[in-house]
Amino acid sequence: MSAIDERRHERKFVRTFFTTPTAEQGEDDSAKKLRSAIGLRGMQAPDVWVPDNEDATAPNMRDEGARNIAEVVAEGGAEFPGEIHPRVVWHRDDPSARYDGFQHMLEIADPENGAIEHIDGFVIPEVGDVDDWKKADEFFTIVENEYGLEEGSLAMSVIIESGSAELAMGKLRDEMGKADNNLQRLFLLVDGEVDYTKDQRAITPTGGLPEWKELRHNTARAASAAGLIAVDGPFDDIRDVAGYHERMTANNAMGMLGIWSLTPTQVVEANKGPLPPADGYWVIDADGREVELTSEDGVEVYEGDRIELESQGDTYELAVGGDELHLEEDELRAELLDLLDYVPSMDDIVDSMEEFEAAKEAGKGAIAMTQSGTVRIDGVEVAISSDRMWDEATYQAMMTPVKLFKDVYENRPDQHDDLADLYSVAVVERAMEVGI
Numbered sequence: 001m002s003a004i005d006e007r008r009h010e011r012k013f014v015r016t017f018f019t020t021p022t023a024e025q026g027e028d029d030s031a032k033k034l035r036s037a038i039g040l041r042g043m044q045a046p047d048v049w050v051p052d053n054e055d056a057t058a059p060n061m062r063d064e065g066a067r068n069i070a071e072v073v074a075e076g077g078a079e080f081p082g083e084i085h086p087r088v089v090w091h092r093d094d095p096s097a098r099y100d101g102f103q104h105m106l107e108i109a110d111p112e113n114g115a116i117e118h119i120d121g122f123v124i125p126e127v128g129d130v131d132d133w134k135k136a137d138e139f140f141t142i143v144e145n146e147y148g149l150e151e152g153s154l155a156m157s158v159i160i161e162s163g164s165a166e167l168a169m170g171k172l173r174d175e176m177g178k179a180d181n182n183l184q185r186l187f188l189l190v191d192g193e194v195d196y197t198k199d200q201r202a203i204t205p206t207g208g209l210p211e212w213k214e215l216r217h218n219t220a221r222a223a224s225a226a227g228l229i230a231v232d233g234p235f236d237d238i239r240d241v242a243g244y245h246e247r248m249t250a251n252n253a254m255g256m257l258g259i260w261s262l263t264p265t266q267v268v269e270a271n272k273g274p275l276p277p278a279d280g281y282w283v284i285d286a287d288g289r290e291v292e293l294t295s296e297d298g299v300e301v302y303e304g305d306r307i308e309l310e311s312q313g314d315t316y317e318l319a320v321g322g323d324e325l326h327l328e329e330d331e332l333r334a335e336l337l338d339l340l341d342y343v344p345s346m347d348d349i350v351d352s353m354e355e356f357e358a359a360k361e362a363g364k365g366a367i368a369m370t371q372s373g374t375v376r377i378d379g380v381e382v383a384i385s386s387d388r389m390w391d392e393a394t395y396q397a398m399m400t401p402v403k404l405f406k407d408v409y410e411n412r413p414d415q416h417d418d419l420a421d422l423y424s425v426a427v428v429e430r431a432m433e434v435g436i
Helices: 032-037 059-076 095-109 130-146 163-169 193-200 213-226 241-253 264-272 329-339 346-361 392-411 413-423 425-433
Strands: 016-021 048-052 121-124 155-160 186-191 229-232 258-261 281-286 289-292 294-296 299-302 307-312 315-320 323-327 340-343 367-377 380-390
Touching (some): 016 264, 032 048, 032 059, 048 059, 059 095, 095 121, 095 130, 121 186, 130 155, 163 213, 229 241, 241 258, 241 264, 258 264, 281 329, 307 367, 323 329, 346 367, 346 425, 413 425
Parallel strands (some): 121 155
Antiparallel strands (some): 281 340, 294 299, 315 323
């Protein structure tokens, strides 16, 4: 029997969770957006596509929406490069909503409609305590038995939109694997901060959403503990690309590598966001603001006004914000190293991993990796160099972005050309070889 925290699904990572309305009134073809979404390829196509027969579709259009899902997926599902997980209606406090969702699952999964062989699972919103999750799981089992599908073959993803659902995540390790449920079918834990805010009766001065860092942390932790995948909720300001990246960066640091995408543009950003960059770069802490340095002929240049540096003969004056320091050259290097960080490229990561693998083969348990460069601030250039010890723990930690890359490469052949353009064919081939 596999460990409870072992990934059970073919996908080990999910970067993008993209929702699409299933039926729109007033259109000549109410399934127009479904047909457009199922045709997405490459970086525009999500890892998980969610034909959304709940919030994105008007209540009076949901019956038609379920039929549209079956029709569109039957026609184009075989060529779609990601997984397909329709969202159906559900509510922990509303039996009629649960019944409607069950009927839509039966409609979509009916083999006579031709879609089920391309459907990977269903997304269940508005779940409550763990007993409510079990109710949903039982409906999945009924659908599977009704149509002769293998029990557990349909994955179940849930959206965490209430305090009771958040608490239920902490019980999964005890519940999964029991004989009275098929909760091993669980796949994604997706945060729904809008309804969560409503459930918490939260108020902010601007009416905007709280950040809910604790919810995101709890979801990432529960996913790790139960062998599942954590996905953050929607980022509503679709024009704020920088804000979307900032959110993804914060999520990635806590192990939540997936995020909801509302538009194909967000899908592209979220598909690329967790992957290592094509080119390494330096960043500096400029009085609390992280600023990327500009590379000019091998020199890393700071062009802002929050940090000032002046050479005064044998000493230097360094000003950061309101603090001024008078430093010897070695002291200046130490101060700058505290402010600077290097963001490694995929090539850098692979180089380091290959070097460590070679050292292990030679019988060494740890080696020093050196990162050096020249920084220019206000025309003053300073050579910097730092050593980082690599041991097996460091190696395994750095394997996470490489494992993500490998998962993408193995499961998304439609993105092979994009990845080769991003990194080069040689780097792709080397990345696929490290860690074997």
